Amino acid sequence: MIRLLFCLLLVQCAYAQQNSDSGYKKPLQDVLVDIQNRFGIKIRYTDAEVAGRYVTYADWRYRPDAETTLEKVLAPLDLKVRKEKEKQYRLTTFEYYRWPVAEGWAELDRIAAQYHNEQEWEARKALLKPCILQALQLSPLPAKPASAPIITPVRKFDGYTVRNIAIEILPGVYVNGSLYAPAGSKGRIPVILNPDGHWKDQRYRPDCQYRCAALARMGAMAFSYDLFAWGESQLQFDEADHRRSLAMSIQVLGSIRILDYLLSLPDADTSRVGITGGSGAGSHTVLMTALDDRIKVSAPVVAISSYFYGGCPCESGMPVHGCGNRTDNVEIAAMAAPRPQLLVSDGGDWTDKMPEHDYPYLQKIYSYYDQFSKVSNVHLPAEGHDFGVNKRKAVYDFMAQYLKLNRNAADETKITIEQVVAMYVFGEKGEKLPPHAIHGFAQLEKLWNASH
Structure with a gap:
């Protein structure tokens, strides 16, 4: 009798929870267990990821199928599964x-349907550029420190x-880097910006040193620098x-200030200016080229x-992609046209299908x-997400062609990989940081808001 009452109580509790009055509410963990059992699948998660969540x-x-069920169940919770x-x-x-590949392609097709010739495309660019600058809160630019x-x-x-x-880009805010230059060069030489991407060891990595030193040996000044709150920053x-979203704006401002400085040097050739970066710095490369006409070639x-819109808020945190009734990174890359542009892609990340749809659009x-x-x-197609030797060789070929550099001089065996400490501006422990340098994001936000 007691057992029967217990079973009836369980049924009543379940019924009390599972009706429209309670929104058919169930713990997420229970729902995931049921989905696994129903469809014969396994879903990996930690207790912390599901604790306190309800469907x-x-x-x-x-x-009728597992993946559609999971999409419907998880989307309201801002969750998803990765197969x-x-x-x-x-x-x-x-x-x-x-985004799913098909959705990304369909969105680019929608965007592209708005123009069909140079005149219509130029009108589109004229709409996008000022909007992107406004979205970055860089119109007008903050005053430049003296x-x-x-x-x-x-x-x-x-x-x-x-x-x-x-280089001080705002009062007390510095962007740091290393300038590689050809030894004994004469006359004016090209300038190549090399923002650093989202890889371990930042701009101190051997592959980054190889690239910038090789470009210098080829005859260019190559500036390797940190993104915001990255490396020495x-x-x-x-x-x-x-x-943080504001990182996206600070990085653009930093690159503009770097270019201001480098192009003021007496040996800088302002007609031969390039930029190349990988991963997050590749997104930054595209954005900078779209915004700054001083850049003549990009890779x-x-x-x-x-x-893929950029997995870090420093790439997608500010509302630039809302411009022009929405844009995407491929259309922003197209804003470089007709300036020479090389896109290096691989089979191991979100650039895996570049030749199939996005490249033909460009x-x-x-x-x-x-x-x-x-x-x-x-x-x-056989490589992954890095700036490995084959990617660097492609960049060397491209920069040599369009910036008139000596491709044969890009001999990485003659390059010295320096210790990290040698590449610091402000000393091993930051002891040379200027006294008026600000510290912390709260100070930066206050400074940024005051500058607008």
């Missing part, structure tokens, strides 16, 4: 910046030199600040696709100017 109208979200292998999934958070750059003594190597430079800001590496835009050949794509 309303849970039973009404079920569909790891057949019948196995991993619970993860919703990624606003990563301070001179801080420059360390030159270091001499085989065919090139290096010196570290810090972390003397002033926490790494977590890099993932974004493992960065751009119509179904070719079409360049064809409006009868400059079809000035956009190129080097696709490396």
Whole structure:
């Protein structure tokens, strides 16, 4: 009798919870267990990821297949699953910046349907550019500090030199980098910006040193620099600040200030200016080229696709993609036309399908100017998300062609990989940071708001 009463109580409790008065509310963990059992799949998650989460109208979200059911169940919670292998999934958070490929392609097709020739495309660019600057809160630009750059003594190597430079971009805010230059050069030489991407060890990485030193040996001054709250910038800001939306604006302002300085040098050739960066710095490369006409050639590496908007708020945190009734990174890349552009893609990340849809779109835009050949794509289907030697070789070839550099001088065996401490501007422990340098994001926000 007691057992029967207990069973009736369980039924009553279940009934009390599962009706329209309670929104058919169920704990997320219970729903996931049921979905696994019903469809014969495995979903990996931690207790913390599901604790305290509930699904309303849970039973009404079920569909005949597992993936559609999971989409309907998880979307209201800003969750999704990532398929790891057949019948196995991993619970993860919703990624606003990563779209299904078909949706990304359809969106680019929608965008492209707005123009069909050079005149219509130029009108579209004229709409996008000022809107993007406004979205970044960079119209007008904040006042430029009057301070001179801080420059360390030159270091001499085989065919090139290096010196570290810090540029004050806002009062008390510095962007830091290393300027690689050809040894014994005469006359005016090209300028190549090299913002650093989202890889471990920042601009101190060997692949970054190889690239910038090789470009210098080829005959250009190559400036390798940190993104905001990245690398030596972390003397002033926490790494977590890099993932704040304002980082996107500070990075653009930093690159503009760097270019101001480099193009003021007596040996800078203002008609031969390039930029290249990988991953998040590839997104930044595209954005800078769209906004700054001083940049004549660009080479974004493992960065751009119509179904990926940039996985860091420093790439997509400010509302630039809302401009012109929405845009995407491929259309922003097209704003470089007809200036030469190389896109390097691979088979191991979100650039895996570049040759299939996005690259033909860019070719079409360049064809409006009868400059079809000035956009190129080097696709490396067997490689992954890095700035490895084959990516660097593609960049060397491209920069040599359009900036009139000596490609044969890009011999990486003659390059010295420096210790990290040698590349600091402000000393091993930041002891040389100017006294008026600000510290912390709260101070930066106050300064930024005052400058607008």
